[in-house]
Amino acid sequence: SPLSTVSKSPSRLKNPAEASARVVGPKQALIYDTTLRDGTQGEGISMSVEDKLSVFDQLVKFGFDYVEGGWPGSNPKDKDFFARCASMEDTHRDKLVAFGSTRRKFTKVEDDKQVEALITSGARSVCLVGKASLSQVENILGATPEEGLLMISDTVSYLVSKNIKVFVDLEHYFDGYLESPDYASRLVEACCSSGASAIVLCDTNGGTLPWELETFTKTAVSHPSVVENKVTVGVHCHNDIGMAVANSLAAVKGGAGLVQGCVNGVGERTGNADIVSIIGTLALKMGTQLSEGVETENLTSLSRFVDEVLNRAPDQAQPYVGSAAFAHKGGLHVSAMEKDPTSYQHIDPALVGNVRRTVVSELSGRMNIVKRLQEIGVDGNEDEPDNKDWLNERATAILTRVKKLESIGYTFEGADASVKLMMLHATKRYCPPFRVLDYSATVWDQFIDSASRVLYKKKKTGGGTPGKWGVNAASDSLDEGERATARATVKVQSLYERDWIADDPEHDGSVEKIERLEVADGNGPVDALALALKRALVPSYPFLSKVQLTDYKVRILDNEAATEAATRVLIEFTETETNRKWNTVSVDRNVISASLNALVDGYEYALLEHETFCMLCPADYDEIDIGGWE
Numbered sequence: 301s302p303l304s305t306v307s308k309s310p311s312r313l314k315n316p317a318e319a320s321a322r323v324v325g326p327k328q329a330l331i332y333d334t335t336l337r338d339g340t341q342g343e344g345i346s347m348s349v350e351d352k353l354s355v356f357d358q359l360v361k362f363g364f365d366y367v368e369g370g371w372p373g374s375n376p377k378d379k380d381f382f383a384r385c386a387s388m389e390d391t392h393r394d395k396l397v398a399f400g401s402t403r404r405k406f407t408k409v410e411d412d413k414q415v416e417a418l419i420t421s422g423a424r425s426v427c428l429v430g431k432a433s434l435s436q437v438e439n440i441l442g443a444t445p446e447e448g449l450l451m452i453s454d455t456v457s458y459l460v461s462k463n464i465k466v467f468v469d470l471e472h473y474f475d476g477y478l479e480s481p482d483y484a485s486r487l488v489e490a491c492c493s494s495g496a497s498a499i500v501l502c503d504t505n506g507g508t509l510p511w512e513l514e515t516f517t518k519t520a521v522s523h524p525s526v527v528e529n530k531v532t533v534g535v536h537c538h539n540d541i542g543m544a545v546a547n548s549l550a551a552v553k554g555g556a557g558l559v560q561g562c563v564n565g566v567g568e569r570t571g572n573a574d575i576v577s578i579i580g581t582l583a584l585k586m587g588t589q590l591s592e593g594v595e596t597e598n599l600t601s602l603s604r605f606v607d608e609v610l611n612r613a614p615d616q617a618q619p620y621v622g623s624a625a626f627a628h629k630g631g632l633h634v635s636a637m638e639k640d641p642t643s644y645q646h647i648d649p650a651l652v653g654n655v656r657r658t659v660v661s662e663l664s665g666r667m668n669i670v671k672r673l674q675e676i677g678v679d680g681n682e683d684e685p686d687n688k689d690w691l692n693e694r695a696t697a698i699l700t701r702v703k704k705l706e707s708i709g710y711t712f713e714g715a716d717a718s719v720k721l722m723m724l725h726a727t728k729r730y731c732p733p734f735r736v737l738d739y740s741a742t743v744w745d746q747f748i749d750s751a752s753r754v755l756y757k758k759k760k761t762g763g764g765t766p767g768k769w770g771v772n773a774a775s776d777s778l779d780e781g782e783r784a785t786a787r788a789t790v791k792v793q794s795l796y797e798r799d800w801i802a803d804d805p806e807h808d809g810s811v812e813k814i815e816r817l818e819v820a821d822g823n824g825p826v827d828a829l830a831l832a833l834k835r836a837l838v839p840s841y842p843f844l845s846k847v848q849l850t851d852y853k854v855r856i857l858d859n860e861a862a863t864e865a866a867t868r869v870l871i872e873f874t875e876t877e878t879n880r881k882w883n884t885v886s887v888d889r890n891v892i893s894a895s896l897n898a899l900v901d902g903y904e905y906a907l908l909e910h911e912t913f914c915m916l917c918p919a920d921y922d923e924i925d926i927g928g929w930e
């Protein structure tokens with residue numbers, strides 16, 4: 301049966317005036333996701349059955365018209381996935397598509413195991429891959445042109461006779477069309493007359509140009525057999541020349557009524573068309589009506605969810621949904637954005653569930669800082685007459701400090717937590733919840749001279765097992781318990797029970813300062829310091845027990861200074877319950893000092909973000925003096 305267009309809702313366009321100038325192509329398009337099939341052909345992508353089930357559920361809830369779940373004749377995992385889907389509600393089963401190939405050459409369709417697997421999968425819709433390139437039919441399949449057509453039409457009519465809706469993915473369609481328009485036309489005719497609901501034109505090698513693709517799609521859409529049988533024409537593009545999204549949209553402009561793609565553009569080689577960008581552009585730029593329930597506001601969360609399941613770091617520059625898609629760094633841009641939010645944004649980020657951000661760096665102007673101060677809520681009291689002066693003075697001091705620190709190797713854009721802390725430290729009445737009074741780190745080691753392959757045991761600096769020199773075989777010479785190790789001590793002063801101070805309006809503002817000295821062993825000095833610091837803080841701030849260090853990066857900034865080189869340390873922290881992450885940065889010629897400073901920032905930030913924590917300075921506590929910053 302022909303595919304009915306299921307659009308019922310009004311266009312998702314938020315700015316009809318702008319859209320009317322741009323309306324192109326059909327008014328409606330179906331969206332078809334193939335992340336679970338073609339997406340998993342991407343290198344490094346692997347999904348368990350549970351992963352597939354959770355992504356399938358989200359894709360259905362997002363409002364995709366069709367979701368290709370996998371190839372049941374390919375592997376036990378996909379077979380299992382379809383078996384699990386068979387007992388689902390109609391809301392899910394109606395959208396699920398099983399993928400597979402046509403019958404093999406010179407066989408009977410009834411005897412083909414792949415085709416049988418498609419039927420027994422229980423899927424109500426099937427997508428068949430069929431070859432559209434004549435030279436490939438001859439060279440790859442080793443079949444005649446007629447047999448190539450029959451492989452497709454036999455399989456389509458057999459599945460249709462089993463009451464299954466059939467899509468045909470015509471692989472290499474555009475290359476095949478260039479090779480032989482006549483064979484392409486006969487193929488379209490074969491699909492339509494055998495009962496396919498949709499033919500999907502595939503740019504399998506991803507090398508077609510948008511204008512070619514639009515023209516060839518128009519030809520297919522106006523094919524007499526397509527028109528007569530009311531067959532939907534779809535498109536499936538790969539990104540080998542970076543055109544997959546543009547090509548998909550060109551096909552819609554040329555009359556395609558169905559678009560296939562993968563969330564975040566995952567897929568074989570350079571990937572498939574990113575369905576996230578396609579949906580955003582169809583809905584917000586081309587005035588194409590999508591099915592009921594599709595809300596572009598859910599695009600960012602869908603994109604991040606899929607990356608999370610696939611264990612991929614999100615692409616910060618991904619159009620529409622990347623964390624940098626609406627981030628403004630240049631001072632001139634931030635200043636202009638304050639005057640007119642359309643000056644450096646093509647849409648309101650909220651339309652795709654994203655947010656505008658201001659990045660602080662050496663390229664900032666005063667307005668970047670004012671904006672960030674406002675974002676974190678430390679922009680003073682607007683009712684005070686001198687507030688503007690106060691804000692400008694603070695912003696100027698912070699800006700000067702940012703530029704100075706970046707000139708010696710800091711990079712603040714990857715360390716938002718450190719930016720926030722710097723701003724708070726420049727704010728009236730802020731004081732940190734704790735201070736490190738002193739610390740020490742000691743390392744002792746057992747090390748292998750790689751040239752002579754012998755093990756030396758030597759005490760380097762205080763503590764630990766007394767060193768002894770020796771010559772041993774590298775592999776079995778370590779005595780039990782004699783591993784490379786480090787020990788650190790940290791003395792902190794904490795403002796104890798600050799929650800209670802914050803809650804008590806009668807409290808006189810005095811504070812109980814607790815000093816605590818802790819020691820810890822670690823795999824290295826930084827590990828030992830992190831453990832000792834946490835140990836010293838957790839009794840006052842139990843919340844910190846939920847905070848973990850999840851990444852630690854060190855970069856030497858001036859190699860030529862050799863062991864005296866300045867070192868930049870970037871640390872990522874994660875709160876285990878919510879999986880929230882934040883980053884801090886510090887630079888020093890002493891890697892241990894840089895690490896300690898980045899650690900302190902990370903824990904301080906954790907406490908500030910912990911909602912019950914009060915950050916106002918108690919009356920008897922010294923305010924941070926930013927006088928020295930300039």
Ligand SMILES: CC(=O)SCCNC(=O)CCNC(=O)[C@H](O)C(C)(C)COP(=O)(O)OP(=O)(O)OC[C@H]1O[C@@H](n2cnc3c(N)ncnc32)[C@H](O)[C@@H]1OP(=O)(O)O
Pocket residue numbers: 338341371373374375401402403404405429430431440441442471504
């Ligand atoms: C463009 C695309 O993305 S199409 C999808 C590609 N995806 C995959 O291949 C992933 C899943 N694939 C698999 O699990 C396996 O390849 C299977 C189970 C499908 C087949 O495995 P095998 O039976 O071992 O065959 P193999 O993988 O070597 O495939 C080659 C056979 O497929 C045939 N074939 C290739 N393309 C097609 C096609 N479009 N239609 C029908 N048969 C085809 C070839 O002619 C060849 O058959 P022959 O050996 O008789 O000449």
Ligand SMILES: CC(C)C(=O)C(=O)O
Pocket residue numbers: 338429469470471472502503504505536538
């Ligand atoms: C089978 C089809 C859809 C395919 O993946 C391609 O041609 O790229």
